[in-house]
Amino acid sequence: MNRIDRLSAILIQLQGKKIVKAAEIAERFQISLRTVYRDVRALQEAGVPVGAEAGTGYYLVEGYHLPPVMFNREEAAALLTGEKMMAQLSDHSNRKQFGNAMQKIRAVLRSSEKDFLESLEENIAVISRRPPEDSEFPNRFLSDIQYALGKHLMLKLDYFALHSETLTHREIEPIGIIYMMGYWYLIAWCRLRHAYRNFRMDRIRNLGVTAISYERERHISLKEYMEKYAEPAAYPHVVKLRFSAIMAKKLGNQRFYYGLMEEQAAGDCVEMTFLTSHLDWFGRWVLTIGKEVEIIGPEELKEHMRKLATEIYEQYLLT
Missing domain, CATH: 3.30.70 (Alpha-Beta Plaits)
Structure with missing residues (x-):
């Protein structure tokens, strides 16, 4: 990648997060921290309002916006593949949202890229051996769970446990979601059990996002949970x-x-x-x-x- 393309990509990366660490940029582009500092300085000299917080990272000054992003052919193909995978590996809520996003993406593609996607679409298939849809467990809560995770809000849900075949009402503080062995799992602190639990999302009958917030810092991270509790699942x-x-x-x-x-x-x-x-x-x-x-x-x-x-x-x- 030449420097002009890298500067453009760094600018897009800065727009995508509130704070971006220099180490993140270096790792993404396989460059040294010294090169990162030079590239950021070049953007600043070109009039891009890049701010810096010592020991934290870089950010774009509030109110600055890039022109609409254009996708190249390879990026559009990758997004199409993602759409095919989402149709089989996600739930009702995320499939709908991803479909809406893809419509917006297609709207900004050049005519040649649109033609390319249309010809490619029928030649990509993702097959998943998922059970037939069960109206008793609607499997449409992933978007709500993601919202609660981002806002640190408590969830209330009715959950059917397969091992005991019982339905229980739970109040939980979510810490993350995992896709594993063909299913999405919600990892959370369960107030009923006073312990961390994982809930298979297609076993949730009802779910509601509350207005009750919780302190995320009181809980372990998803990475820590996986290292501590989920290690056996790595060897099915x-x-x-x-x-x-x-x-x-x-x-x-x-x-x-x-x-x-x-x-x-x-x-x-x-x-x-x-x-x-x-x-x-x-x-x-x-x-x-x-x-x-x-x-x-x-x-x-x-x-x-x-x-x-x-x-x-x-x-x-x-x-």
Whole structure:
């Protein structure tokens, strides 16, 4: 990237945040801090009102605006790919908002870029094995959750826990959101449990943003939460099961809730591949299916099932 293009990109970066650290600019463009200082000084000498706070970073003086940003062909293609991914990997609220944003982006593209996107659009597909839409859990709260995160506002929600199959009312202080293993999770301090909890967003029945603010500094960061609590999820288990065709049909939507990745016919049976972070939780579900399921792997799950079966046998042996 030549210096003129880099100066333009730095100016756009400054407009995108309230404060931008010199280290952020250096990392983005793979340049030294000394080069960052020279580039910022060049912008100031060109009449751009770039302010600086010692030890904090750079900012654009309030009231200064750049002319509308134009996208090149590669950037427009990347945004189109993002739109395809959002359609499959987000919820109702964010899909609608991203669609509105893409309409505005298309409106400012040059004719050649618009033609390019139209020809490219039908040649990009994102496939997600998400369960069918469930009207009981509308899955449209991501935008509200993002608003509460940005404003540090408490949320009230009705949440259905899969492991206990119970619906509870919660008041929570959100600290972040994570997309993991095909689902969005809301990470928050739960006032009911007095502990940090993660809530799968497609299990939220109702949600409301309150006017009650909380002190964000009292909580750990999302990064700290992931390092402390979510480490096991970084190493999920791939589980392969074989069901009779009749049982596979009886499972219905259950298979999606337990992390279904793939299923295929195998003679008179159906083989399914799941991704799970908790073999104990997954094994207890398999136990409810009885003899109608065969574990293909991993061996660790087979051993765990032997342990669960033994515990049940011993519990009822003398009763």
